[in-house]
Amino acid sequence: MISIDYQNRKPIYEQIVERFQILIIQGILTPDSQIPSVRTLAMDLSINPNTIQKAYALLEQQGYIYPIKGRGNFVAHNEHFIQQKRGNFFEALATLFKKGIEIGITQAECTRVMEAEYKEVSHD
């Protein structure tokens, strides 16, 4: 369920954080269910445990997961972070539109891209 894209310029720990965020928001990982241990996931992805550690620390800090000492990490039940994610998205979108406007991209061109992406989904 977690995979790493080494071509991606984003740091690995960030990729892991985002992947878990999406799985939790989409409800694929349900509240109170256990997530893989640091060691297990590190082995599975064959990356440094420090990296997983860092990702889990961030997820905990953001309220996505909670630890139980000696047992492991579990998905929190908190609807709050969906709003955070949505906020981040809208901010990123607005920033991108600003950049597009700077280089002369028209609204019509953006609409075309948007429709293409959303149509693709409705076919699934």
Place this chain on the structure above:
Amino acid sequence: MISIDYQNRKPIYEQIVERFQILIIQGILTPDSQIPSVRTLAMDLSINPNTIQKAYALLEQQGYIYPIKGRGNFVAHNEHFIQQKRGNFFEALATLFKKGIEIGITQAECTRVMEAEYKEVSHD
């Protein structure tokens, strides 16, 4: 015309590169016009000449500017890179929409953001 945002996580040299790209694409810097010398710009922004050097080297490599030895750097006349920039934008936009879809953002919500940004521009 060039300013640095130290809050920005982007490296200084990248900020400079992007700023020049926009000024050139928008036609504010016209072909064959001279851009500030490495030393001058370094002084103006009070940063190290090496950092400017790096930015200029990238701009040259991407075809935005060309150097004349002993004279300085000049804006190239190449319509080619506008297309590159546009391509990058559309790719980034599509990627962002994909992310939005993953967290349940609707097309209507994206449209609202888009219209807000484009209306702001038409008011200028």
Place this chain on the structure above:
Amino acid sequence: MISIDYQNRKPIYEQIVERFQILIIQGILTPDSQIPSVRTLAMDLSINPNTIQKAYALLEQQGYIYPIKGRGNFVAHNEHFIQQKRGNFFEALATLFKKGIEIGITQAECTRVMEAEYKEVSHD
């Protein structure tokens, strides 16, 4: 595998870039294999790490290598750049013949040089 010619007027970083290009094109450095770290190579050649950094940055930009943060740099698998290199060669060759023609060099003389070089190789 990498050596520097201080007599050569070419900058050190360029010599390093070209050396790696050849090693990669010849398949001596295979795709996904790791190349020496910036610091290691700098120590081995007893030059400044920044110079290696610059060479690696260029190789990355040209698609010859790709970095994994915190791990190192690796040879990319891209057949594309062999064509680039070939193109560059043919262009350089044509330019040189034009110069030869200007000073009255005959085709027969060029052929003689060519055969000498290619014979030398077949003896290896």
Place this chain on the structure above:
Amino acid sequence: MISIDYQNRKPIYEQIVERFQILIIQGILTPDSQIPSVRTLAMDLSINPNTIQKAYALLEQQGYIYPIKGRGNFVAHNEHFIQQKRGNFFEALATLFKKGIEIGITQAECTRVMEAEYKEVSHD
């Protein structure tokens, strides 16, 4: 008769030197004929007189021209430098073939380029 290519990475003074060498070798500039003064040529090409000065100094040093104080610079009559030029050419050609061999260019491919260039000339 002299023109400068600013796109060319070669320094201007070198371009001027080479251009004169060719004109002299080809006999277009005949022995004892006067070449333009430093100032005149600098004006015509609208470049720095220092640059012409440097070019003429090199040409004199290589025996292509000789100065007469108060009168100007004149073409020398020396068949010697044609041999030099030829030597340089053959050396450059051999070096280039070596590079081509390194990246797997065949002799047949080189021959094709050579024939194309020489055919083009015979049509003139």
Place this chain on the structure above:
DNA sequence: GTGGTCTAGACCACA
């Protein structure tokens, strides 16, 4: 004065 190369050395993020 102009850009280009290089060294020495610091500091940071990431794994």
Place this chain on the structure above:
DNA sequence: GTGGTCTAGACCACA
């Protein structure tokens, strides 16, 4: 340990 960014400063070729 690994690469990436940046500063300070020197030295060079070129115009």
